[in-house]
Amino acid sequence: MTMTDDTTGVLGQRLLRREDPALLTGEARYTSDLPIPGALHLAVLRSPYARARIVSVDTSAAASMPGVTAVFSGADLADTWAGPMPCAWPVTEDMKSPTHYPLAVGQANYVGDGVACVLANSATAARDALDAIEVEYEPLEAVIDLEDALSDRVVIHDEIGTNRSYTWDLKIEESEGQVDQAFADAAYSVKERYIQQRLIPAAMEPRAVAAIPQPFGGDMTLYSATQVPHILKVMTALTLGIPEHQLRVVAPAVGGGFGSKLNVYAEELLCVALAKRTGSPVRWTETRSEGNQATIHGRGQIQDIELAADSDGRLTAVRVRLIGDMGAYLQLVTPGVPLLGAFLYAGVYELPKAYDFSCTSVFTNMTPTDAYRGAGRPEATYAIERAMDALAAEIGIDPLELRRRNFIPTASYPYEAMTGLVYDSGDHDRAATLAAEMIDYAGVRARQETQNVPGATKRLGIGVSTYFEMCGLAPSRVLASLNYGAGGWEAATVRVLPTNKIQVVTGTAPHGQGHETAWSMIVAEKMGVSPDDVDVLHSDTAIAPLGLDTYGSRSLSVGGVAIAIACDKVIDKAKQIAAHQLEANPDDLEFSGGEFRVAGSPDRAMPLAAVAFEAFTAHNLPDGLEPNLEAHTTYDPPNFSWPFGTHMCLVEVDTETGQVDVLKYVAVDDCGNQVNPLIVDGQVHGGVVQGLAQALYEEAVYDADGNLQTSTLAEYLVPAASDVPAIDTGHTITPSPTNQLGVKGIGEAGTIASTPAVINAIVDALSGLGVRDVKMPASPNTVWRAINEAQGGQQ
Amino acid sequence: MIPAAFDYVRAGSAAEAIQLIGQYGDEAKFLAGGHSLVPAMKLRLAQPTVLVDIGRVSDLSYIRDGGDHIAIGALTRHMDVEKSPVLAEHVPLLAHAAGHVGDPQVRHRGTIGGSLAHADPASDLPATTLALGATYVAEGPNGTREIAAADFYQGYFTSALAPDEMLTEIRVPKMGGAGWSFQKFNRRAQDWAIVGVAAWQRGSECGVGLVNMASTPVLASSVAAAIAGGASAAEAAEAAASEADPQADLNASVEYRVHLAKVLTRRALEAAGG
Numbered sequence A: 001m002t003m004t005d006d007t008t009g010v011l012g013q014r015l016l017r018r019e020d021p022a023l024l025t026g027e028a029r030y031t032s033d034l035p036i037p038g039a040l041h042l043a044v045l046r047s048p049y050a051r052a053r054i055v056s057v058d059t060s061a062a063a064s065m066p067g068v069t070a071v072f073s074g075a076d077l078a079d080t081w082a083g084p085m086p087c088a089w090p091v092t093e094d095m096k097s098p099t100h101y102p103l104a105v106g107q108a109n110y111v112g113d114g115v116a117c118v119l120a121n122s123a124t125a126a127r128d129a130l131d132a133i134e135v136e137y138e139p140l141e142a143v144i145d146l147e148d149a150l151s152d153r154v155v156i157h158d159e160i161g162t163n164r165s166y167t168w169d170l171k172i173e174e175s176e177g178q179v180d181q182a183f184a185d186a187a188y189s190v191k192e193r194y195i196q197q198r199l200i201p202a203a204m205e206p207r208a209v210a211a212i213p214q215p216f217g218g219d220m221t222l223y224s225a226t227q228v229p230h231i232l233k234v235m236t237a238l239t240l241g242i243p244e245h246q247l248r249v250v251a252p253a254v255g256g257g258f259g260s261k262l263n264v265y266a267e268e269l270l271c272v273a274l275a276k277r278t279g280s281p282v283r284w285t286e287t288r289s290e291g292n293q294a295t296i297h298g299r300g301q302i303q304d305i306e307l308a309a310d311s312d313g314r315l316t317a318v319r320v321r322l323i324g325d326m327g328a329y330l331q332l333v334t335p336g337v338p339l340l341g342a343f344l345y346a347g348v349y350e351l352p353k354a355y356d357f358s359c360t361s362v363f364t365n366m367t368p369t370d371a372y373r374g375a376g377r378p379e380a381t382y383a384i385e386r387a388m389d390a391l392a393a394e395i396g397i398d399p400l401e402l403r404r405r406n407f408i409p410t411a412s413y414p415y416e417a418m419t420g421l422v423y424d425s426g427d428h429d430r431a432a433t434l435a436a437e438m439i440d441y442a443g444v445r446a447r448q449e450t451q452n453v454p455g456a457t458k459r460l461g462i463g464v465s466t467y468f469e470m471c472g473l474a475p476s477r478v479l480a481s482l483n484y485g486a487g488g489w490e491a492a493t494v495r496v497l498p499t500n501k502i503q504v505v506t507g508t509a510p511h512g513q514g515h516e517t518a519w520s521m522i523v524a525e526k527m528g529v530s531p532d533d534v535d536v537l538h539s540d541t542a543i544a545p546l547g548l549d550t551y552g553s554r555s556l557s558v559g560g561v562a563i564a565i566a567c568d569k570v571i572d573k574a575k576q577i578a579a580h581q582l583e584a585n586p587d588d589l590e591f592s593g594g595e596f597r598v599a600g601s602p603d604r605a606m607p608l609a610a611v612a613f614e615a616f617t618a619h620n621l622p623d624g625l626e627p628n629l630e631a632h633t634t635y636d637p638p639n640f641s642w643p644f645g646t647h648m649c650l651v652e653v654d655t656e657t658g659q660v661d662v663l664k665y666v667a668v669d670d671c672g673n674q675v676n677p678l679i680v681d682g683q684v685h686g687g688v689v690q691g692l693a694q695a696l697y698e699e700a701v702y703d704a705d706g707n708l709q710t711s712t713l714a715e716y717l718v719p720a721a722s723d724v725p726a727i728d729t730g731h732t733i734t735p736s737p738t739n740q741l742g743v744k745g746i747g748e749a750g751t752i753a754s755t756p757a758v759i760n761a762i763v764d765a766l767s768g769l770g771v772r773d774v775k776m777p778a779s780p781n782t783v784w785r786a787i788n789e790a791q792g793g794q795q
Numbered sequence B: 001m002i003p004a005a006f007d008y009v010r011a012g013s014a015a016e017a018i019q020l021i022g023q024y025g026d027e028a029k030f031l032a033g034g035h036s037l038v039p040a041m042k043l044r045l046a047q048p049t050v051l052v053d054i055g056r057v058s059d060l061s062y063i064r065d066g067g068d069h070i071a072i073g074a075l076t077r078h079m080d081v082e083k084s085p086v087l088a089e090h091v092p093l094l095a096h097a098a099g100h101v102g103d104p105q106v107r108h109r110g111t112i113g114g115s116l117a118h119a120d121p122a123s124d125l126p127a128t129t130l131a132l133g134a135t136y137v138a139e140g141p142n143g144t145r146e147i148a149a150a151d152f153y154q155g156y157f158t159s160a161l162a163p164d165e166m167l168t169e170i171r172v173p174k175m176g177g178a179g180w181s182f183q184k185f186n187r188r189a190q191d192w193a194i195v196g197v198a199a200w201q202r203g204s205e206c207g208v209g210l211v212n213m214a215s216t217p218v219l220a221s222s223v224a225a226a227i228a229g230g231a232s233a234a235e236a237a238e239a240a241a242s243e244a245d246p247q248a249d250l251n252a253s254v255e256y257r258v259h260l261a262k263v264l265t266r267r268a269l270e271a272a273g274g
């Protein structure tokens, strides 16, 4: 490790998470658990139509129901908003974005779009009153199919005159026409279309909001089950015209997000606006069906990918055309999601500067999409990894061998990719070799020879997926070049208290990741104290005023590194105090095991505890030095972090029923140095299950009229523990050279790698029957149909 | 997920329950384990104004040897059916099928009577008791009557019970050592079956019930006839869908359901082992 040499050996230990006892015993307080005397309950009436003109809203009957305080239509609140709902990522100058308010005015644009709302003295009274609101709708034709949307046959939003939001290109070629030439010269090429179905994030804790106004002075506290308290504060201030310094945002215990809580939602703005208006606290908790309809969806892309290769199978060009499904409106970072994938369509492979990417994003009459675990990168990895298998089949070589021929060589790191981004470090062959050993790749290939014989009804398949997770969002200047509306830095404060206990204030906003455990380990390692002596403060803008929150696998490689830097600053200051006390030159002091020692005179030493107390009493500090031991840092990373790895999946497919049985799953992930391998394994397990869920189970299904068919968890199939295989995790460690901890992110790796590994395994199992592709989710019915179609039989 | 307002009364006996249901009339409903009724109420698909809770009528929770049959009280929980040594010995198919209902939480709350009375063709126990030739006992204001399982199911969530009638007992003939198999095909372990097959066989005699293949549970009598006529399992299974009328849903097309019924029936008969 490139830590200071004061290693006490905390880093790298499988410490149990300090967060878990409270979470597991129910002691943790989520937003809905907060006791708020006198709170009014908000309920939102949602459009039952995917697209309808709102002719009239009659709230009078509802307003007179018992317990009801007020009822509002969208029109009633139209003058409440200082601006429309925010989108922070205008990816192109000419991007089109329909005006979007917390409650629709004039026209509802998806099933679940808020149309009116009730405030009442109980959640039950508010819910009952919804049934008494009379809305006259004039149903309009809905647009569900992406290509149909692109045709502008029916234009959803009159105000922008088209369903096309933007077209964004990333064309990189050394000389004009090089991509076309590469395809013309290719010894082999493939052209594939993949569909990224819409997914529903389904975090364990539904969204919940409570806004509490101060009776005097106009201050407002907003509690929300959010991943982004800091971003939410800025955006709420802007949207509602509340002075930012009068707004405090708190994210109490938050039960998962996966991107779905990386947003600014209508209900957050409604609670604040109505709390301001009524002077009473206003709270709201989402029901599961509301969550399925009105919390963002993930994925939703049509991908056309073409690969060109030379006679050895080495890639010579990649061309990608995407259609992105934005849903009815742009939410916080909706339009940027496809861009995050744009840099990864060559995967971990060497590609000359012959790359052509274009994405056109369209509006539809469905729930808005936005970032969902991996955001653009799982989609990209799926496309390249499926296409690599198609190319291997075309050439007639083993898919693992094709990948090995194309891996970026370890010796070329740091590697400048065709896009101009620099990949920090990697060793793809080592990860692939380890995964192949763990799953007995050669042995499986031999078993296939005997098992997958003509007439066999249980066929064995193995799928390979290699990946990069471009994460640690992000260097602020790179974000600027992508038109993103904020930076990518993270803030940290480290404060040594008089009794040598340490407070860390972080701008990250954990919602299940275990930051309190991990951050305390970093500080313990740096400062030579026990992790138990470190408290981590976060997710309250009154305590942690600066931060950019948790998403994009950024918290450790940006926020954790910020903490390490703040520790260094504290140690520097403490050293001056210790040197003064020991009558030594600061440069002659060494710090290890929580103690300053004069080099060469082991008996002249001063523990950090004594320094902390000196800093507190300030009785005898060096001239000019301020009292107390505290340091603040804002760290802007010089690069993304580039975790990588190889996943392999072994399946058995029952060709009679189409049932896929995952027999074994191997994940080899390299996220550089590991602060806590237990947490790393947890992130990999959860990520793999989420990716496997996309491959096998989950899809937000709409009918032709835009009704969500999967509005409860009975229809939207989130797999349970009994439905997923044991996951064998393996790791290689290639430290990142760009930060002092040598760390990279791991939050999204599992989701990025696993989906193509599973589908590649299914197609591998069925390739002998002529199957070339299987749609996601590969339900038994879908697999059975794919076999029948390949066999030229019935559907 | 907030149900419409309703009143709640608790019955201490079957007689009291029937009296209460009569008293409150059409909009009242029995509440047993609540695992079908309460989810429907939360989505406001069901809006009864009164719930008559029969969950604590403990003298209707039993499993007794009735000589040629086993008698099961309507309020017996799925878990008790699954774990019953009496059923394991005499009607193992039913005990096994009960072990495939939902997940352990569902099985600890849900009752066999609630499952049958709810008449969901996708549920496991209606088709299983149908295949076994069970008889249900209902009690109403005018006394007690017996209804053959084959006459009980009339359509989606519709049974032969009158609104003021309560299911009190299920009588299942002893299987007498017949081979059996329960084939439940679903995507997640806790789900209802996409298609399910409950089958027993003793020589050329067999019973096959199909789950989720029509608006009611289906007795596949053509399969039984084929087996009686000497057909092999594979041959007989070709007739599996003859009495069925399946619908498409998110998990399966009609063609796929028919195909699955055949595959699963063949597998069930092979396992029941003729």
Ligand SMILES: Cc1cc2nc3c(=O)[nH]c(=O)nc-3n(C[C@H](O)[C@H](O)[C@H](O)COP(=O)(O)OP(=O)(O)OC[C@H]3O[C@@H](n4cnc5c(N)ncnc54)[C@H](O)[C@@H]3O)c2cc1C
Residues within 6 Å of the ligand: B029, B030, B031, B032, B033, B034, B035, B036, B037, B038, B039, B074, B075, B100, B101, B102, B103, B106, B109, B110, B111, B112, B113, B114, B115, B116, B117, B118, B122, B123, B124, B125, B161, B165, B166, B167, B168, B190, B191, B192, B193
């Ligand atoms: C998550 C989940 C998963 C499930 N999975 C399965 C599954 O895989 N397979 C399966 O078969 N079932 C499944 N079920 C349903 C479960 O088996 C229910 O317990 C059962 O269907 C209903 O039994 P209950 O006692 O809960 O009835 P309740 O919900 O209390 O009542 C259901 C209906 O029957 C009526 N009723 C109840 N008892 C009587 C009676 N004695 N006489 C007259 N009417 C009566 C009620 O008035 C109501 O209309 C699942 C349920 C859940 C919640």
